[in-house]
Amino acid sequence: MDLASAKLIGAGLAAVGLAGAGVGIGQIFAALVSSLARNPSARDNVFGLAILGFALTEAVAIYGLVIAFIILFVF
Amino acid sequence: MAAAGHDINVMGQFQLHTVGSFVGASVNFTQANLMMVLAAAVVLAMLYYGARPRAIVPGRLQALAELGYTFVLQMCTDQIGPEGRRFFPLVFALFFFILLGNLFGVWPYAFTFTSHIATTLALTVLVMLLVTGVGIRLHGWKFFSYFVPKGVPKVLLPLLVPIEVISYLSRLVSLSVRLFANMMAGHVMLELFGAFIVMLGAAGVIFWAAAALTFAIDVVMIGFEILVAVLQAYVFAVLTCIYLHDAVHLH
Secondary structure, three states: OOHHHHHHHHHHHHHOOHHHHHHHHHHHHHHHHHHHHHOHHHHHHHHHHHHHHHHHHHHHHHHHHHHHHHHHHOO | OOEEOOEEOOOHHHOOOEOOHHHHHHHOOEHHHHHHHHHHHHHHHHHHHHHOOOOOOOOHHHHHHHHHHHHHHHHHHHHHOHHHHHHHHHHHHHHHHHHHHHHHOOOOOOOOHHHOHHHHHHHHHHHHHHHHHHHHHHHHHHHHHHHOOOOOOHHHHHHHHHHHHHHHHHHHHHHHHHHHHHHHHHHHHHHHHHHHHHHHHHOOHHHHHHHHHHHHHHHHHHHHHHHHHHHHHHHHHHHHHHHHHHHHHOO
């Protein structure tokens, strides 16, 4: 197998890791919606935490994407 | 140009070129440096012209400056407590520098200087040195009790302390790579979709509908890029405050 094909396969495999982050982000906002449905006045307390949690979880997805880019463009 | 044959050049947009002819080239003043100077100038102008009117009922610019000020001050005191006021100038500078750095890149032909790991790593090293320095200055040698969590059975300590140390050191990597990768991935995606539009348009009249659809998607992507820009600046500032809280309160 030559390097170019291996790079493409490697990048594709690295992108599979983004699935876990998708599940995680869905869980964060499911918890947010459920908690605001129970107690709408908690919005000011809870919304900032939800956004922080979303950004931290998405960061992990982006780490996987960076690995895909490194495989594609550095080697 | 983005597309040549079947090869889409997505990474070329991050290459630095010197600006300002021979004067800039002599000190290696690149478009990233130009954008940084512009970001600093915009923040200073916003603060100066925002604070000048001194009206009790603020006009738009004064309201903008006051909003930015109170937002960051609220974040500092909420996260760190009353001692947070000491760190407010640094967190304010970090937040607005990164915010403008991220946002300037959305403008056509401008450059996102936070899309280089060099810039984000420099900012992260600054934050990490500050946090460790504050911790050691405030607590002396007891700072290292931070790595020994309370209520842990003594048998687990040889396993737990290295894990805690590694997780502390990995903040360097995570803080810098989070910002850098978000910005780089966003702009790579914009470049990629732009190349798709051109390639579809060049493929013939029947593909023009697909090109129009891709154009619509690209417009939505720019909106998403603006959201990510603001969010990542907020996350960097909030995490700085959280790390400072850890250093000040040691738990």
